[in-house]
Amino acid sequence: MLSNMRLASSAFGICLLAAATTAVPCMAAYGAQFPSNEDLRHTRALAAPQLSPDAQSVLVQVSDSTADGARTHLWLVDIRANTSRQLTYSLEGEKQGEHNGEWAPDGGSIYFLAHRGAHSQLYRLPLSGGEAKVYDLKVAPPVDESRLPDAVPPSASKQPAETAPVEVDVSSYAVSPDGKTIAVLARDPQTPGEKKQQDEKADAVWVDHDPHGTRLYLLDAVSEKMTPAAVPIDVHGAVWSRQGKLMVSVDAPANAGDLAPAASTWLLDPADPTHPQQMKSVPATAATPGAWSEDGKQYYFTAASQQDAPPGYSDLYALDLASGAVKDLSAGFNGTLEDRGLVALHEGVLARVQTGFRITAVRFAEGGPDTLRFETATVSGLATNPKQNGWVWIGSDSTHPETLFFADKLGRTAHPLNAPATTPALWADVPAQPIHWTNEGKTIEGLLYLPPEAKQHKVPMIVDVHGGPTGAFADRYDPLVLFLAGHGWAVLRTNPRGSTGYGAAFAAANKNDLGGADYRDIMAGVDAAIAANPIDPQKLGLMGYSYGGEMAAFVEGKTDRFKAIVAGAPVIDQESEYGTEDSSWYDRWFYGGKPWEHAADAWRQSPLSGAAKAKTPFLLLQGQGDKTDPPGQSEEMYRALRQMGVPVELVEYPREDHGPLAGGIFGNPSVEPWHGFDARQRIVAFFSKAFGK
Structure with missing residues (x-):
C-alpha cells in the first residue's frame, strides 16, 4: 500500500514531504535537537478520523498538549x-473538550459530545455556519433509590410517585444511515431524591448492587423524542446496518463479568423497540460492536480466540443472521486482532491487526487473509465513508510523528494531509533497529534505539518492558524514547513470550510462568544487544509500567546486572492484587484459577517472593487512584525493600488512574499538568545517579 509515495529516509526527501504539508515536520539532522522534559508537555495527538460522505473532507479529533x-x-x-x-x-x-465527532449522513453538519455545564450532551453543528445546537435530552428516571422501602434517611412516604423527566449524560451515540434516528447511550440519571440523599451524606455504597446502568434510547432527530429500547442494561455500544437495524452490545450488571464473561448481543428493529432479539450464538466474550455486511445478512465481531489464549485475545467471527451460525474468519492467523475498528467491505471485512512490530490492516474474506502494506509501520483509525470512495488513517513510525493520510482507494497513492502537527518542534531522529534472538525454543524480537553517542563510544542502555502481559511494542513514534536517547542512553524494547503480534500460541506461552521464561527472554535480549552493539554492560537500567513494572520487580529479585530499576504501577503480590483490583477475570487465566486454589503458583509468580534477594536501587511510580493495579501493590514492595535495606523510593500521584498516569509519563497529552514531567525528571535523575553521571 502507498506504493507511489515513499517517505524518504534521506533528510532531503523528508524535508520535501514536510514542505508539502506542515503535518509532518522536517526531521533532518541539521540543527534538530532531542526533546527536553518540558517539550514532552507540548505534544498533541490525533485520533478518530472520519471521512465525509462526499470524500472531500476529514473530521479529526485533536488533543491539546498537556x-x-x-x-x-x-x-x-x-x-x-x-x-x-x-x-x-x-x-x-x-476540562474535557469536544469529542466523538460523527458526520450527518447528508454531510451538511457534524455531531459531537461535550460536557458544558452539568451534563455531557449531544450537539449538532451545521457546516454552513451558525452555533452548535444542543439536544435537550431528558428521560423519566428508570431508577430512583431514594424511593425504595429501605432508603436512608427514612421518608414519611415510600409510595411510588411520578418523577419529572431528568436530563441525562450521553456516553455515546450512533446516527442511522438515513439520519432520522440517533441511537443514544446514557446512564440512568440522578434523581432529585438521590441528590438530596447525597447532600445529606446518606451515601452508603452497596457493592455490586447498583441498579443504575447505561441504557439505549432512540432519539428522533427532528422531534427530539426519546424512546427507550428494551435491551438489558448495561449497554456499551450499538451499530447500525445499512438497512436500519441495530446490533447492541450489553454487559451484565452487578459486575457479573468478574465471575465469568457476561456480555450479550441483541438485534433491535427501531420500528419495534420493545422486542429485541438476543443473538444467542454470539459468545459472551464478544467485544464492543463490530460491523454489518453491506447487505445486512452478516454481522462481524471479535470474541475470545478458539485457541487457549489470555482473556482479550480475539478471533474475528461472522454471524449469519438467517441461520444464527457463527464462523471463525481468522482461525490460525499468526497475528493479533484489535477489538475495535472493523470495517465491512464489498467483499469481506477489514480488521486492524498487529504482526510483529507492525500495526496494519488485514482483509478477511473467503480467499483467506490479505495483509495490507503501509509505508508507516503503525496505522490507526482506518476509516471510510458509506460509498467507500476514499480512505483515511493515522500513520507513524519511529522517525515520523502521527500523520493523517488519505487515499481514494486501498492500495493506491496516499497523501499526507495538513492536520495539526503533533510535535512542537523539529526533533532529532532515532530509528528503531529490529533485533532478533532465540531463547528456550522461541524466536524473540526487540527494537533497539541507539543515541548519536554510540558512534563514538559504548553507551548505557535502558531496557523497557511493555505492559500487559498481553501487549507488545510496535514501531511507532515515541517521544519518551527520544527523551531518553537525548541523555545519551540506548533503549531496548523487547516482546518476550506472552506478547501479542505473534499468534495465540506465543501469547499463551507465559501461562503459569510469569517471571519465568518471559524474564529469561528479556535477559537473552540484553545479551544479544550488548554482543552486537556499542553498549556498556556495566551501565544497564530497566524500567516498565503495569506488567512492565511487575517484570521490573521480578528482575529486582533475580539479578544484580542492572544499576537501577524503575517500576510503574506494578503487580507485587498476585493474591492481594487479585483481591483488590478492579477486575480479576484476566488474571485468573495466568495461574489456572483463583489464587487461593493455586497458592504455590500465585506466590511463585509474585515479585514479592524474591524481595529477600533484592539489591538494586528501586524507584516506584504509582497513581493513587489506580484501580487496575492498586496503590497497595507499590506500597508492599516499598515496605519490603526498605526493610531489606535496599535503596528504594516510592512516589505517588493524586487523582491518577492506571492508564492516564502511564500516558502522561510517556509524553501523551494529560489533564494533569505536571505529573508526567515530575515522573520523567525522577526517572532521569535515578538512572543518572546509578550510571555515575
Missing part, C-alpha cells in the same frame, strides 16, 4: 486544498 490542558477538539481538513481549521472550541472552565 501544557494547554489536554482538551480535545474537532478539526476539519479539506482534502483538495490540503488545509485544516478548528471547528469546535471549549468554553471557559471546560
